Amino acid sequence: MPSVIALDAMGSDRAPKPEVEGAIHAARNYGVRVLLVGPETTIKAELDRHPAAARLSIEIVHASQVITMEDKAVQAVRAKRDSSMRVGLRLVREGRAAGFVTAGNTGAAMASAKMVLGALRGVDRPALAAVFPTAPGTAAILLDVGANVDCKPHNLEQFAVMGEIYFRSMFGNMFGNTFDNKTSGRSMFGAGRRPRVGLLSIGEEETKGNQLTRASFQLLKRLPLNFVGNVEGRDLFNGHVDVIVADGFVGNVALKISEGVANLVRTVLKESLKATITRQVGYMLSRSAFSDFKKRIDHTEYGGAPLLGLKGVCIITHGSSNANAIKNAVRVAAEFAERRINTSIEQGLAQLRPARVEVEVEVAPAH
DSSP states (O other): OOOOOETTTTTTTTTTHHHHHHHHHHHHHOOHHHHEEEEEEHHHHHHTOGGGGGGGSEEEEOOOOOTTTTTHHHHHHOOTTTTTTHHHEEEEETTSSEEEOOSSHHHHHHHHHHHTTOOOOOOOEEEEEEEEEEEEEEEEEOOOOOSSSSSSSHHHHHHHHHHHHHHHHHHHTTTTOOOOOOGGGGGTTTSSSOOOOEOOOOSSSSSSSSSHHHHHHHHTTTTTSEEEEEOOOGTTTTTSOOOEEEOOHHHHHHHHHHHHHHHHHHHHHHHTTOOOHHHHHHHTTTTTHHHHHHHHHHHGGGOOOEETTBSSSSSEOOTTTOOHHHHHHHHHHHHHHHHHHHHHHHHHHHHHHHHHHHHHHSSOOOO
């Protein structure tokens, strides 16, 4: 039975065009069933421009309200109870959809998800995890990239566990993706080469960083993970680490800079290739290689960022998303649900709690 994904049809800057086109591509390429959520007449008018969509597994679920990018997140979530976001998330909570995707107001999406779905047991704050390419041709995960601007050390501790499990689950061809409660010692989170987890800071030394990173380092090094210590900004893309942990403020800045650099590289490369006839001929001869390069650094190929730690699947993507980004966000939502990543996260955090108690007892002052 194909996965059912609820898609906020009114989230992006150019809604509902990218959402409708993305839904068509996802239904056709991945065999998922897409529920387009939003004002029925608006969505239907856009769907009617694509006659082939009538043969695909796409349905409209009416929602009378829309949360805009200008709306204040908390106020909009409370006032617009029939928004496309709230309705789509309710479909997940009621079991009518396996996951939800939105390119809408990020703050409102996070507030709605926490309100409608709730957090997994053991999760204090859900975190946004972004996937991006690395030099060896694989990928890495950065979290949090904006869900929590101000964090405490135990938040980053939870981010590390959730990020490691998510990475291993999504890239199981490289790492053991079976959560094994019977495995002892530092390999309790899976078989095979364990993903390398790093803490984003301003230096590799344990003493480097601010108060948050120094305190978080002490917690992360006690975890049953392959913690490699502090990593710096340059390590985001060199493939030396698989999961990078940061607070939402630093993570979001790092992500946005990365996307800006990728856009600059594409633009400069395109202009350079048009500069001379010789270069144009060279491009024609190497078109396939250049096409692969552009695809690797294109953030729309990686879908949206999952909000890890929820009782359900919620994928948040850019407001500027095109149809390709929407298509891949739907794919990520379906894969997340099918691989039961939330179950693995809950199990991982359950194993973390006894360890935390031991640490607290160990460092408690003597009386």
